[in-house]
Amino acid sequence: MTTPLVTLRDVRVELGGAEILRGLSAEIMRGQITALVGTNGSGKTTLLRAILHEIPFDGQVLFHCGHDHTHPNPQHVGYVPQRLRLESSMPITVRDLLGIALQRWPIFFGFGSQLTAEMTAMLRDVGADESLLDKPIEKISGGELQRVLLALAIHPEPELLLLDEPAAGVDVKGQEQFYDLIGRLNRERGTTILLVSHDLSMVGKHVHRVMCLKDGLVHCQGTPHEITPDILRQVFGMDHAMFVHQHS
Ligand SMILES: Nc1ncnc2c1ncn2[C@@H]1O[C@H](COP(=O)(O)OP(=O)(O)O)[C@@H](O)[C@H]1O
Ligand SMILES: [Mg+2]
Known part of the structure; x- marks a missing residue:
């Protein structure tokens, strides 16, 4: 029940x-x-x-x-929207996208190794390969993008x-x-x-x-x-x- x-x-x-x-x-x-x-x-x-x-x-x-x-x-509440409007004139990588979500200070300070480990774990949680991290988000496949968005939506749980x-x-x-x-x-x-x-x-x-x-x-x-x-x-x-x- x-x-x-x-x-x-x-x-x-x-x-x-x-x-x-x-x-x-x-x-x-x-x-x-x-x-x-x-x-x-x-x-x-x-x-x-x-x-x-x-x-x-x-x-x-x-x-x-x-x-x-x-x-x-x-x-x-986690949410994966139907459409993500990608701004291709501002290429950001999967690492940037996950980093913005995880980090509380601007990304131009760079990512430490602990953060990279956390991002790798996030991708692993959704069955995605860590090699995605360095790819621009407009270059990855629809299925890969869904996984990245799901990784964001379930973090924090x-x-x-x-x-x-x-x-x-x-x-x-x-x-x-x-x-x-x-x-x-x-x-x-x-x-x-x-x-x-x-x-x-x-x-x-x-x-x-x-x-x-x-x-x-x-x-x-x-x-x-x-x-x-x-x-x-x-x-x-x-x-x-x-x-x-x-x-x-
Ligand atoms: N911002 C909006 N302004 C006016 N009409 C809208 C807006 N958003 C959605 N609609 C209309 O509301 C209806 C339901 O849309 P939506 O919830 O997106 O449907 P579904 O997701 O089931 O395909 C549609 O007729 C759509 O055109
Ligand atoms: Mg809809």
């Missing part, structure tokens, strides 16, 4: 004059991996940003951790990890590895994970719960066994790309 880590009550978000979330209520269960599914534009990213308090919303987002039960403590389409643009093998990685994180550290995904074959194998977003509300939720491809076809229509795979 698990308890909720986050409770969403009657959450409403308006963007550009349109109501994107329309009184959504849901619970994100502690210690579980929950997949958030829904068609493009259904408000999945918007929901994550409301949980992070990055955008204004009506209603309540309650965190059942820490002392303050309304605002997410950055120490408690969060209670809740929000992943927005973490495996998009990564090949099937890379996706399997990524889901194995977050599965291990969940099992070994008890990290609660909410991830947006389009690939139900992956979701069916790797998550505990599926939450379907439609018309600004949680339309249905349950285990991957309960939320079958048939149910999703009824909810979202016949020909949505995410339902082409039969999950196990």
